[in-house]
Amino acid sequence: MIKTGELDPNFKYEIAKEPGGENIKRCFNCTGCTVGCPITEIDSGYNPRKIIRKALLGMRNEVLADESLWLCASCYICYERCPQDVKITEVMGAIRTIAQREAKSGKIKLGNPKPLFDNLFIDSVKKNGRWHEAKVSGTFMLKTKGLKGALGYAPMGMELFKKGKLSILPHKIKGKEEIKRIFEEVEI
Ligand code: SF4
Numbered sequence: 394m395i396k397t398g399e400l401d402p403n404f405k406y407e408i409a410k411e412p413g414g415e416n417i418k419r420c421f422n423c424t425g426c427t428v429g430c431p432i433t434e435i436d437s438g439y440n441p442r443k444i445i446r447k448a449l450l451g452m453r454n455e456v457l458a459d460e461s462l463w464l465c466a467s468c469y470i471c472y473e474r475c476p477q478d479v480k481i482t483e484v485m486g487a488i489r490t491i492a493q494r495e496a497k498s499g500k501i502k503l504g505n506p507k508p509l510f511d512n513l514f515i516d517s518v519k520k521n522g523r524w525h526e527a528k529v530s531g532t533f534m535l536k537t538k539g540l541k542g543a544l545g546y547a548p549m550g551m552e553l554f555k556k557g558k559l560s561i562l563p564h565k566i567k568g569k570e571e572i573k574r575i576f577e578e579v580e581i
């Protein structure tokens with residue numbers, strides 16, 4: 394049900410201002426993106442056309458709180474198929490950016506743990522030059538499953554460690570400073 398009193402007609406402009414979101418207003422609701430989407434094929438709850446439609450209608454709260462936003466695998470199939478050059482993959486990224494910003498300022502709560510993992514991953518690459526699997530996975534498990542839940546993964550972690558697939562300390566890599574510099578360049 395659409396609650397007209399809650400619609401935000403400026404939402405589409407807000408998305409269009411984000412990098413990649415520029416062409417959202419061109420969408421004419423043809424469904425081409427959704428028909429080819431591999432995620433929709435395995436989870437019918439994910440529907441990029443619907444998300445874009447809702448965004449254009451101004452259903453800001455509903456779109457930003459939509460957990461399925463985080464399912465997009467950035468495979469770019471929809472991007473290739475869109476007759477209107479909407480760049481759906483990047484539109485999803487633009488909406489996620491707005492959702493993350495709103496969550497950071499405490500205005501909304503994100504139900505999906507993917508952004509938490511993404512942020513831990515990015516922080517780890519920024520700090521170490523490459524992701525530190527043990528720290529990222531351990532922190533993620535602790536935050537999402539609690540101590541008891543996280544301990545349940547300890548045997549698997551031990552197996553990975555024994556096979557050399559999990560390092561207790563961050564990896565030593567060359568070019569760590571260059572990677573830091575790349576982050577500084579792209580972070581405005
Ligand atoms: S394929 Fe493009 S025009 Fe068609 S519904 Fe998807 S985004 Fe809109």
Ligand code: SF4
Pocket residue numbers: 426429430431432433441464465466467468469470471472481482
């Ligand atoms: S980029 Fe995302 S929305 Fe587009 S087809 Fe791939 S998974 Fe679906």
